[in-house]
Amino acid sequence: MSGNDTLLPGRPGPQRRQVTLYGLTWSMPIVIWQLIFFVFPLIFLVVLSFWLVKNYRMVPGFDTINWVKMFSKGYFWDAYWRTLGYAGVATIVTSILAFPCAFALAFKVSPKVRRWALFFLIVPFFTSYLVRTYSWQIFLNDNGIFNTLFAFVGLGPFQLLNNFFGTLVGYLTLCLPLVVVLQLISLANVDRTLIEAAHNLGCGRLRTVFQVIIPLAKIGIILGAVFTFILTFGDFVSPYYLGGSKPPTLSILIIDTTKSGQQWPRAAVVAIVMIVTLLTIMFASVAAAYRKRT
Amino acid sequence: MTDIKKDKPLSEKSETKVAGPDAGRRRIIKGAGAVTAASALSVPMILVPPRANAATELNMIAWYGHGEPDMVEEFEAMHNVKIKAKYYAGGDNMLALISQSPPGTYDLVLSDGEFVKLLKEAGYIEPMDPNEYNMGDLFDEYSHFDAHWMGDTLYSVIVRFGYLGVSFNTDIISAEEASDYNILWDSKLKGKVGHFDWHLPNLGCLSLRDGNDKPSPFDINSSQWSKLQETTLSLKPQVGGYFDYGGTFASLKNGEIYAMCGIGDWITGVVRKDGSPVDSVIPKQGGIQWTESYSIGKGSKKQDLAKEFIRYITSPKGQVRSIQMAAYPGMSPYKSGWTAINEANPEEAKRQRMTFDGHNCIDDLREGRIHFRQTPVQQSLEDWNDFWSEYKNA
Numbered sequence: 001m002s003g004n005d006t007l008l009p010g011r012p013g014p015q016r017r018q019v020t021l022y023g024l025t026w027s028m029p030i031v032i033w034q035l036i037f038f039v040f041p042l043i044f045l046v047v048l049s050f051w052l053v054k055n056y057r058m059v060p061g062f063d064t065i066n067w068v069k070m071f072s073k074g075y076f077w078d079a080y081w082r083t084l085g086y087a088g089v090a091t092i093v094t095s096i097l098a099f100p101c102a103f104a105l106a107f108k109v110s111p112k113v114r115r116w117a118l119f120f121l122i123v124p125f126f127t128s129y130l131v132r133t134y135s136w137q138i139f140l141n142d143n144g145i146f147n148t149l150f151a152f153v154g155l156g157p158f159q160l161l162n163n164f165f166g167t168l169v170g171y172l173t174l175c176l177p178l179v180v181v182l183q184l185i186s187l188a189n190v191d192r193t194l195i196e197a198a199h200n201l202g203c204g205r206l207r208t209v210f211q212v213i214i215p216l217a218k219i220g221i222i223l224g225a226v227f228t229f230i231l232t233f234g235d236f237v238s239p240y241y242l243g244g245s246k247p248p249t250l251s252i253l254i255i256d257t258t259k260s261g262q263q264w265p266r267a268a269v270v271a272i273v274m275i276v277t278l279l280t281i282m283f284a285s286v287a288a289a290y291r292k293r294t
Numbered sequence: 295m296t297d298i299k300k301d302k303p304l305s306e307k308s309e310t311k312v313a314g315p316d317a318g319r320r321r322i323i324k325g326a327g328a329v330t331a332a333s334a335l336s337v338p339m340i341l342v343p344p345r346a347n348a349a350t351e352l353n354m355i356a357w358y359g360h361g362e363p364d365m366v367e368e369f370e371a372m373h374n375v376k377i378k379a380k381y382y383a384g385g386d387n388m389l390a391l392i393s394q395s396p397p398g399t400y401d402l403v404l405s406d407g408e409f410v411k412l413l414k415e416a417g418y419i420e421p422m423d424p425n426e427y428n429m430g431d432l433f434d435e436y437s438h439f440d441a442h443w444m445g446d447t448l449y450s451v452i453v454r455f456g457y458l459g460v461s462f463n464t465d466i467i468s469a470e471e472a473s474d475y476n477i478l479w480d481s482k483l484k485g486k487v488g489h490f491d492w493h494l495p496n497l498g499c500l501s502l503r504d505g506n507d508k509p510s511p512f513d514i515n516s517s518q519w520s521k522l523q524e525t526t527l528s529l530k531p532q533v534g535g536y537f538d539y540g541g542t543f544a545s546l547k548n549g550e551i552y553a554m555c556g557i558g559d560w561i562t563g564v565v566r567k568d569g570s571p572v573d574s575v576i577p578k579q580g581g582i583q584w585t586e587s588y589s590i591g592k593g594s595k596k597q598d599l600a601k602e603f604i605r606y607i608t609s610p611k612g613q614v615r616s617i618q619m620a621a622y623p624g625m626s627p628y629k630s631g632w633t634a635i636n637e638a639n640p641e642e643a644k645r646q647r648m649t650f651d652g653h654n655c656i657d658d659l660r661e662g663r664i665h666f667r668q669t670p671v672q673q674s675l676e677d678w679n680d681f682w683s684e685y686k687n688a
Contacts, residue, residue, distance in 0.1 A: 056412065074687075075683045075686075137548065141550045144548070162485075162545075244535020245491060245537070246535050246686070247687050247688075248686050256679070258390075259387060261675055264390075
C-alpha cells in the first residue's frame with residue numbers, strides 16, 4: 001500500500017533515472033546551501049571538539065581531552081538520557097494528541113472548515129516561539145489562570161511550572177500544530193475507495209482506522225513524530241523557561257558549558273553527540289516510514 | 295538593601311492571599327506584567343536600537359542597560375557622539391566576545407571586578423592614569439580597590455557596586471527569617487527556592503552559610519570545598535528552578551519563587567518598583583559584593599573620548615544616573631555621588647542606604663560582613679562549574 005507516497009516524491013523506481021544537466025542545475029542551490037550551512041559547519045564542529053581553551057581563548061590543536069572529560073561526567077549522561085526520554089515522551093504525546101484532530105479534519109469536516117483549520121494551525125507560527133513560551137507562564141504559574149480556575153472549584157494550587165509538565169506544555173506549543181498539519185496532509189491523501197472497500201468487507205470503524213488508514217498515512221505520521229523528536233531533543237526554550245532548567249537537558253548543558261570557562265570545544269562534543277543521535281533516529285524512522293509491508 | 299521593617303507599605307499592599315475572583319484577576323494581570331517585562335528583558339540582550347546619527351561612535355561592551363538612553367543620552371548630546379553597546383551576560387561571556395573581536399573593537403569595557411585581572415592578563419585593556427579620574431572622591435574602601443590594580447598600575451575605574459544575599463517574597467517570609475541562609479532549607483520553601491543560574495554568587499553565599507568567611511568564601515580548602523558541595527546538594531529538594539535574568543525577574547514577580555540566594559537589590563529593586571512584595575537582605579553570615587568598573591579597550595582609537603565618558607559616569611551627574619539605572623540599580627562608591635543622589639532623589643538614596651547619617655551601605659563593608667565576589671582561589675573555575683552542572687542534574 002502506498003496511498004500517500006506523493007507526500008515525498010522521488011522514491012527510486014525499478015529503472016535508474018539519468019542525472020541530467022537540467023536537473024542538476026535546479027538542484028544545485030540546495031546542494032550548495034547544505035554544503036555551506038550544514039556540511040562545512042559540521043566539519044568545523046568536529047575539528048573544534050579537539051581544540052583547547054586557554055585563558056578563555058580557543059587554541060587550535062588535536063587533543064581528545066574534551067571527549068574524555070565529557071564522556072566521564074555523570075551529569076553528561078544523566079542529561080543525555082533525560083533529553084532522550086523527554087523527546088520520546090513529547091513525540092508520543094504529540095502524535096497521540098494530534099491524530100484525532102488531524103483525523104477529524106481529514107474525514108469529518110467540510111473542505112471549507114478544513115481550510116480554516118489549516119489557517120489557524122499556521123497562525124501560531126506568526127509569533128515568536130520564545131514569546132509564546134513565556135506567555136504560558138501566565139497560565140501555569142501558582143497564581144496563574146489555571147490555578148485560579150482550579151481554586152474556584154476548590155482544587156489546587158498545582159505545580160504546573162518549573163517541572164516536566166511545564167516543559168511538555170512548551171514542547172506541545174512548539175510541535176502540535178506542525179504535527180497536526182503533517183498528519184492531516186497524509187490522511188487527506190488516503191484513498192477513500194480503500195476505506196470503503198474495508199467497510200464493504202466487514203471491517204469495523206476502529207479496525208479500519210488501525211489496519212487501513214494508519215498504515216496508509218504512516219509516512220506523514222512518522223514524519224510528524226520525527227519532526228517532534230528533532231525539535232524537542234534540541235529545544236532550549238521550553239526546558240529553560242517552563243521547566244525551570246530543572247533538571248537540565250543537553251541544550252542547557254551546552255549553554256552552561258559555554259557560559260562558564262568558554263568551553264566551546266566541550267560544547268561541541270555535546271552538540272556532536274546530539275547530531276549523531278538525531279541522525280540515527282531520523283534514518284531509522286525514515287526507513288520505517290518507507291518500508292514496504294510484507 | 296532595604297530594611298523591610300521600615301518599609302511596611304509595600305508588604306501591606308500585597309496582603310491578598312485569598313483566591314477570590316478579584317485576587318485571581320489581579321494576580322493574573324500581575325503575572326502577565328511579569329511575563330511581558332521578562333520577555334522584554336530577556337529578548338533584547340544583544341540588540342540596541344539605533345539612535346540618531348552622530349559624528350563619532352564610541353563602542354562599549356557592557357552588562358545590559360549601560361548603553362541605554364537613561365545612562366548615555368546626556369553624554370551623547372554633550373559630545374555629539376553615539377554610544378554603541380554590545381551587551382553580555384556574565385564575565386565569561388564578556389571575555390569570549392572580546393576574544394572573538396579584533397583589537398580596538400571596544401573603546402570601553404565594563405567589567406565585574408573579578409574579571410579585570412583576566413582582562414589585563416589577556417591583553418584586552420589599557421593601563422590607566424589614576425590622576426585622570428575622580429579617584430580622590432572615592433570612599434576609602436574603594437580608593438585602591440585591589441581587583442583593579444596590578445602592582446602600581448590601574449586598569450579599571452569603579453562605577454558602581456551592590457550586595458548579594460537573600461532575596462525573598464515578603465508575603466511568605468520576614469526579613470528576620472531571611473537574615474539567615476538556613477531559611478532556604480525551611481519546609482515552607484520546598485520547591486520554592488530559586489537560583490540565578492551562575493555558580494559564583496550562589497556558591498559564594500552558600501560558602502558563607504558554611505562559615506567560610508575568612509579570608510573569603512571563595513578561598514576555601516579541599517575539606518571546606520567538599521562541605522560546600524554537600525551543603526549545596528542538600529538544598530536540591532528545595533529548588534524550584536534555575537533562571538536567567540528575565541526568568542529570575544518573572545519568577546519573583548509572579549510568586550513562583552519565594553526565596554533566592556546570590557542575588558540582591560539589583561533584581562529586587564526593579565521588581566519592587568513594579569509593586570511586587572520582594573526585598574533583599576544581607577544575612578547574618580554575610581553577603582557578597584559585586585562591582586562594575588570601566589576599562590579602556592586595548593587598541594582603542596578613541597581613548598580620549600573613552601576617558602571623557604568614564605569621567606562623566608563617575609561624576610555626580612553620571613552617578614545619579616547610574617544609581618537609578620533603569621535596568622538594575624547600583625550603589626555609588628563616590629562621596630559626591632551620594633551627595634548628588636540625596637539632592638536629586640532622597641528616597642532612592644535612603645532605599646539604597648546611601649545616606650551620611652545613620653548606618654549606611656559602606657558600614658556593612660567596614661563591619662566585615664561583605665565579601666568581594668571573586669573566582670575560586672584554591673579550586674579552578676572549571677571545578678566550580680562542573681559541580682554546578684552536577685548540582686543542577688542531581
